[in-house]
Amino acid sequence: MIIAVSGTPGVGKTTVSKILSERLGYEYVSIKDFALAKGIGEKVGDEIEIDVDELSRAVGEEFSGRDVVIDGHLSHLVPADVVVVLRLHPKMVAERLESRGYPRKKLAENVEAELVDVILVEAIEENENVIEVDTTGKTPDEVVDEILSLLNSGVKRRVGIVDWSWAYDDVVQYLMLGGD
Template sequence: MIIAVSGTPGAGKTTVSRILSERLGYEYVSIKDFALAKGIGERVGDEIEIDVDELSRAIEREFSGKNVVIDGHLSHLVSADVVIVLRLHPRIVAERLNFRGYSRKKLAENVEAELVDVILVEAIEENENVIEVDTTGKTPEEVVSEILSLLEKGVKRRVGIVDWSHAYDDVVQYLMLGGD
């Protein structure tokens, strides 16, 4: 089974993916490392540009029929048996990305993306089986337990459980309204 774990930067993808792969006995795959190793991605400044179509084909070739957890904020765009979209309160996303030294523009883009469900919407457009999980106020172990419980129950689709519309006032200071 291919499980893709996606979400806005700062939502806990890597930590959750590593624990999930360990608990399931699945191989852990970082989408960034995989893309770079296969020549699908290239470093451009601080970022890695990846051809998503080529990445999806390579993931399918390499991992079809295998048990893997794929970690990365583009993983929801590849062929997977189930996509887990991790959600996190946008204010906490801002705090974490600020701590990581993200530029004001990058921080604003990611806070806005979380606020308006960008990754969830893309995941739903690309995949049939999408499970949304709110990580706010939960430890990574609690998040993994929730994911495992949903998978054990046979849940294939759970979306629309997070609504950050009430959080706008909490994050407006991080947004770049009206441009730079």
């Protein structure tokens, strides 16, 4: 089975994916490393631009029929049996990205993306089987317990569990409303 773990930068995809793959005995795959190894990523400045169609084709060819956890914020766009979208209170997204030294503009873009469910909406457009998990206030192990409990009980779709609109006032300071 292919399990994709996606979400806004900083929500904990890598941490959770590694624990999840260990507990399931699945292979762990970083989508970014995979893309680069396949020569799909192209460096533009300090960002890597990835052709998603090419990436999807390569993932299908390489992993179909294998048991893998695919980690990365593009993983919801590639063929997977289930997509896990991790969510985190946008203020905590801001704090984690701030502590990583993200530039102001990139931080604002990502806080806004979490606030308005960008990855979740894209995942739902792409895949029937989407499981949304709120990681706020949970340890990585608790998040993995929740994912495994849902998967083991046959749940393939659980969405609409968070609404960050009430948190807008907490994060407005991080947003760049209407300009640079």
